[in-house]
Amino acid sequence: MTASDERHDMTGRHRRADLAAAFRWAARLDMHEGVANHFSLMTGRGRFVINPANRHFSRIRASDLLELDLAAPPASDQSSASQPSAGQPSDLPDPTAWGLHAGLHRACPHAVCAMHVHSPYATVLACLADPVLPPIDQNSAAFFRRVAVDTHYGGLALEQEGARCARLLDDPAIKVLLLGNHGVLVIGADPAETFDRLYHFERAARTYILALQTGRPLAILSDEVAERTARQIEAYPEQGAGHLAELRAMLDAEGSDYAT
Numbered sequence: 288m289t290a291s292d293e294r295h296d297m298t299g300r301h302r303r304a305d306l307a308a309a310f311r312w313a314a315r316l317d318m319h320e321g322v323a324n325h326f327s328l329m330t331g332r333g334r335f336v337i338n339p340a341n342r343h344f345s346r347i348r349a350s351d352l353l354e355l356d357l358a359a360p361p362a363s364d365q366s367s368a369s370q371p372s373a374g375q376p377s378d379l380p381d382p383t384a385w386g387l388h389a390g391l392h393r394a395c396p397h398a399v400c401a402m403h404v405h406s407p408y409a410t411v412l413a414c415l416a417d418p419v420l421p422p423i424d425q426n427s428a429a430f431f432r433r434v435a436v437d438t439h440y441g442g443l444a445l446e447q448e449g450a451r452c453a454r455l456l457d458d459p460a461i462k463v464l465l466l467g468n469h470g471v472l473v474i475g476a477d478p479a480e481t482f483d484r485l486y487h488f489e490r491a492a493r494t495y496i497l498a499l500q501t502g503r504p505l506a507i508l509s510d511e512v513a514e515r516t517a518r519q520i521e522a523y524p525e526q527g528a529g530h531l532a533e534l535r536a537m538l539d540a541e542g543s544d545y546a547t
C-alpha cells in the first residue's frame with residue numbers, strides 16, 4: 288500500500304498514527320489528566336479505535352489502540368463504575384471511555400473522531416456559572432455560537448451519562464461540547480481536524496480566562512464580526528492537516544515510536 292493509498296484508507300495505519308501523534312502532543316501541552324481522558328476514531332462498519340485504560344498519553348503507539356465494535360461492550364459490567372486494575376496497562380478501555388465515545392459514535396455519525404480531555408483552561412471555563420465563551424479574539428470568535436454547553440453534570444460518563452452527552456452533539460454544525468463541571472469533548476472528520484479544533488478551543492479558553500483575571504472590561508466583538516470570522520476560519524484551507532503534519536515531523540525527528 289502506498290502512502291497515498293494509506294491516507295485514503297479509513298482503517299489505515301496513517302490515521303491511527305495521526306491519532307497516536309495527537310495523544311503524544313496533547314500530553315506535551317498538558318491537556319491530559321493522569322491516565323484518564325480518551326480519543327477515538329471510527330474505522331468503518333460500526334467499529335472504532337480508542338486508547339486502552341491506564342496508558343499515559345505520552346506513551347501511546349498506533350498499535351496500542353483498541354479496535355472495538357459499537358454493538359459489543361468490551362466487558363459485561365460496563366454500566367457499573369468498576370475499573371480495569373489500577374496501574375496495569377489494559378486491553379480494555381476505561382469504562383467512561385466506552386460510555387462517552389461509544390454513545391457518541393452511535394448517536395452522531397458525523398463524529399468520525401472524538402477527543403475528550405480535562406485541559407486546564409477549558410476545564411476552568413466549564414466550572415464557571417456562565418461557561419459561554421464570548422468572542423473576544425480570533426480564536427474565540429471561531430467558536431461563536433458553535434459550542435454546546437452541558438450544565439447538567441451527572442457523574443462519571445458511564446453509559447447513561449455518555450448517551451445523554453452524545454445527544455447534545457446531534458447538530459452537525461456543533462463540534463465542541465463543553466462539559467460543565469468536567470472538561471471538553473471535541474469532534475471532527477479526522478484526527479488532524481479534531482486535534483486542531485481542540486488546540487484552538489483550549490487557546491481561546493486560555494485567552495478568555497487570562498482576560499478575566501485582569502479584572503478589566505472585555506472588548507467583546509459584535510455578533511456580525513464574530514460570525515464572519517467563524518465562517519472565514521471554517522473556510523480556511525487545510526489548517527488542521529498542516530498543523531498535525533508539523534507535529535508528526537517534530538515527533539519523527541525525535542525518533543518517537545508513536546507511529547509503530
Ligand SMILES: O=P(O)(O)OC[C@H]1O[C@H](O)[C@H](O)[C@@H](O)[C@@H]1O
Pocket residue numbers: 322323324325370381383384403443444470
Ligand atoms: O472519563 P474521564 O472524564 O476521562 O475520566 C475518567 C476517570 O474518571 C475518574 O477520575 C476515575 O477515577 C478514573 O479512573 C477515570 O479514568
